[in-house]
Amino acid sequence: MDLITLRSIEKTYQMGDISVPVLKGISLSIRQGELVALTGSSGSGKSTLMNILGCLDHPTAGEYWLDGQEVSKLSADERALLRNRKLGFVFQSFNLLARTSAIENVAMPLSYSAENLSERQARERAAEMLVRVGLADRLEHHPSQLSGGQQQRVAIARALINRPPVLFADEPTGNLDSRTSEEVLQMFERLNTEDGITIIMVTHDPKVAGHAKRMIRMDDGVILDDAAPAGTSSKTPGDAP
Amino acid sequence: MRVYTTARTAFRALRRNPMRAMLTTLGIVIGVGAVIAMMEIGAGASAALKKTIASMGANVLVIRPGTASSGGVSFGAGSTTTLTPEDSQAILRECPSVRNAAPMVRARTQVVYGNRNWVPNAIYGTTPAYLDVQDWSILAEGEPFTDRDVLNGNRVCILGQSLVRELFEGVSPVGREIRIKNITFKVIGVLTPKGANMMGFDQDDVVLAPWTTIKYRVTGASLATSNQSSTAATDSVNTLSNLYPTAQRSLYPERSSVQQANNPMPVRFANIDQIMAAANSSAEIAMAIDQIGGVLRERHRIRGEEPDDFNIRDMAELTKTLSTTTALMTNLLLAVAMISLVVGGVGIMNIMLVSVTERTREIGLRMAVGARGRDILRQFLVEAVVLCLTGGAMGIVLGHGGSLLVQVLLKWPVETSPAAIATAVLVSAGVGIIFGFYPAWKASRLDPIEALRYE
Numbered sequence: 001m002d003l004i005t006l007r008s009i010e011k012t013y014q015m016g017d018i019s020v021p022v023l024k025g026i027s028l029s030i031r032q033g034e035l036v037a038l039t040g041s042s043g044s045g046k047s048t049l050m051n052i053l054g055c056l057d058h059p060t061a062g063e064y065w066l067d068g069q070e071v072s073k074l075s076a077d078e079r080a081l082l083r084n085r086k087l088g089f090v091f092q093s094f095n096l097l098a099r100t101s102a103i104e105n106v107a108m109p110l111s112y113s114a115e116n117l118s119e120r121q122a123r124e125r126a127a128e129m130l131v132r133v134g135l136a137d138r139l140e141h142h143p144s145q146l147s148g149g150q151q152q153r154v155a156i157a158r159a160l161i162n163r164p165p166v167l168f169a170d171e172p173t174g175n176l177d178s179r180t181s182e183e184v185l186q187m188f189e190r191l192n193t194e195d196g197i198t199i200i201m202v203t204h205d206p207k208v209a210g211h212a213k214r215m216i217r218m219d220d221g222v223i224l225d226d227a228a229p230a231g232t233s234s235k236t237p238g239d240a241p
Numbered sequence: 242m243r244v245y246t247t248a249r250t251a252f253r254a255l256r257r258n259p260m261r262a263m264l265t266t267l268g269i270v271i272g273v274g275a276v277i278a279m280m281e282i283g284a285g286a287s288a289a290l291k292k293t294i295a296s297m298g299a300n301v302l303v304i305r306p307g308t309a310s311s312g313g314v315s316f317g318a319g320s321t322t323t324l325t326p327e328d329s330q331a332i333l334r335e336c337p338s339v340r341n342a343a344p345m346v347r348a349r350t351q352v353v354y355g356n357r358n359w360v361p362n363a364i365y366g367t368t369p370a371y372l373d374v375q376d377w378s379i380l381a382e383g384e385p386f387t388d389r390d391v392l393n394g395n396r397v398c399i400l401g402q403s404l405v406r407e408l409f410e411g412v413s414p415v416g417r418e419i420r421i422k423n424i425t426f427k428v429i430g431v432l433t434p435k436g437a438n439m440m441g442f443d444q445d446d447v448v449l450a451p452w453t454t455i456k457y458r459v460t461g462a463s464l465a466t467s468n469q470s471s472t473a474a475t476d477s478v479n480t481l482s483n484l485y486p487t488a489q490r491s492l493y494p495e496r497s498s499v500q501q502a503n504n505p506m507p508v509r510f511a512n513i514d515q516i517m518a519a520a521n522s523s524a525e526i527a528m529a530i531d532q533i534g535g536v537l538r539e540r541h542r543i544r545g546e547e548p549d550d551f552n553i554r555d556m557a558e559l560t561k562t563l564s565t566t567t568a569l570m571t572n573l574l575l576a577v578a579m580i581s582l583v584v585g586g587v588g589i590m591n592i593m594l595v596s597v598t599e600r601t602r603e604i605g606l607r608m609a610v611g612a613r614g615r616d617i618l619r620q621f622l623v624e625a626v627v628l629c630l631t632g633g634a635m636g637i638v639l640g641h642g643g644s645l646l647v648q649v650l651l652k653w654p655v656e657t658s659p660a661a662i663a664t665a666v667l668v669s670a671g672v673g674i675i676f677g678f679y680p681a682w683k684a685s686r687l688d689p690i691e692a693l694r695y696e
Contacts, residue, residue: 056609056689077613084611095606099257109610111246
């Protein structure tokens with residue numbers, strides 16, 4: 001079953017009297033467990049599409065089915081709830097709360113969830129997540145005491161705390177050097193294969209996109225092509241030498 | 242649970258930037274501190290002012306006998322003779338709103354000491370309670386006469402400052418003897434100077450003595466002649482009273498034999514000129530008037546529809562001054578308090594606005610992970626309220642300390658006011674909500690996409 005289905009999504013921004021079409025009828029579907037890279041030059045509309053997919057914005061026209069639910073017409077509050085339960089976000093600049101320990105950063109989304117966990121339960125869950133991203137010994141460290149890669153891993157743990165089926169990553173390696181980038185991407189692959197989390201990455205770096213099993217290239221508001229990346233170092237685990 | 246989580250989040254957010262939180266609070270600390278100090282010092286000043294006005298007699302009620310009339314001819318206020326010292330005791334005993342009451346008889350005659358003489362404005366025969374009623378208990382010299390002196394009719398007196406000046410030329414009169422109508426009085430005390438009252442009457446030109454002494458020794462039988470009208474009023478039958486003006490007249494109208502048989506009336510020994518009663522406070526004056534009226538009507542056996550045989554007068558002018566002054570002080574303090582709290586509140590709003598701008602990305606992130614607009618609103622609102630309440634608590638300590646310092650160093654009267662403290666807490670929370678609302682609302686309206694992209 002398709003986790004995400006877009007049907008002729010359009011997005012037009014109104015700049016005074018001029019309307020600027022950014023997405024011109026996007027249709028695509030993403031199945032559960034896919035690792036998708038969304039690429040394209042700047043201004044191609046990939047960020048806008050990402051925002052719509054991430055329920056941060058709603059399309060001007062078209063249908064968006066997420067996990068069997070039409071979400072394009074939801075109110076801001078309903079979208080917030082949806083983001084909390086079903087979507088995780090990883091950003092280029094980590095966006096961790098300064099002067100706040102890693103474990104509190106990770107537990108933060110829980111305070112907006114409907115689950116109403118106690119303080120102790122929330123910390124336990126956050127610690128579990130940090131162990132999973134390999135930061136078991138950094139629970140009480142503040143972001144300023146962590147390296148870039150570690151910070152991004154804290155951000156990933158935070159994105160996963162509510163056990164969402166979909167993870168969005170917006171240029172996840174943009175602020176990282178090549179070695180830590182590799183670490184983070186490998187973590188994405190592991191999460192994808194081991195936990196079956198659907199991951200959608202926005203990137204303009206072909207090397208990063210190469211880690212994906214499927215690459216959607218966009219240009220000028222339409223999908224240019226949608227295929228497995230060609231000539232890449234790693235495709236699926238089964239293809240690896 | 243939800244509220245607790247929000248409060249915890251707010252505390253954490255504030256702890257992340259303690260310097261900014263402290264500076265923000267400073268406005269409220271100073272505001273609330275100023276309010277508390279102002280209220281306490283103001284309340285002290287107001288109380289002192291009230292006391293001063295009260296000492297002028299604002300709480301005093303004067304009860305005088307009513308008007309006697311005969312054949313359509315009225316004889317003026319004070320011409321009936323039904324007010325007794327026992328009435329005064331009954332008023333004190335039975336009226337809860339009356340602090341103290343003193344019977345009074347008046348005389349006006351010559352006072353002689355050595356080769357000097359003087360006619361004081363008034364010679365008052367009264368009880369020691371008079372000094373309390375008039376707020377005059379502290380004497381300049383000597384001691385007041387006692388209830389025993391009143392019972393025994395002892396010849397002792399207290400002089401006002403004007404008499405000391407006129408008769409003794411400033412030498413201490415305590416222990417000396419003066420003569421009033423050829424009766425010697427031992428001076429046992431000197432009143433503190435009080436000056437003229439509002440009518441220009443020199444209140445220091447007065448001699449105070451036990452009322453029994455004045456009544457029976459000084460005025461004595463001559464009272465009957467001192468007021469011709471009352472003689473005429475009550476003795477209309479006795480035509481001989483004109484022949485023997487000093488004869489003791491009958492105090493009561495003639496009663497029929499049936500009346501006397503049904504309702505034998507004990508003999509009254511004395512009537513007095515007035516009773517002065519002090520109400521507990523200016524607020525209780527009206528109540529005291531009611532209670533005294535009831536007691537006197539009952540004691541004088543006045544039936545429902547019959548008019549009073551006495552008048553009760555209060556110092557309406559003084560009372561009005563008192564309440565006006567108090568209201569003025571209260572409003573002044575309130576205005577100052579409001580201004581300082583508004584200034585503090587604007588400070589909070591400013592910093593919260595800066596804080597919202599500075600934390601735009603955090604807000605965007607919180608929204609991305611599922612915070613709704615109202616969650617953000619609540620978080621910032623709670624932060625503002627926490628800041629204000631903390632500031633309020635510090636302000637209370639600061640203000641109270643300040644007012645204590647003023648009390649100790651400047652010797653100003655200060656009154657701790659729990660009401661002011663409670664108000665300050667409520668108002669500081671209110672300021673937090675009112676001035677925290679706009680920044681919080683602004684934060685809650687941010688677009689998560691814009692907020693996340695904000696540099």
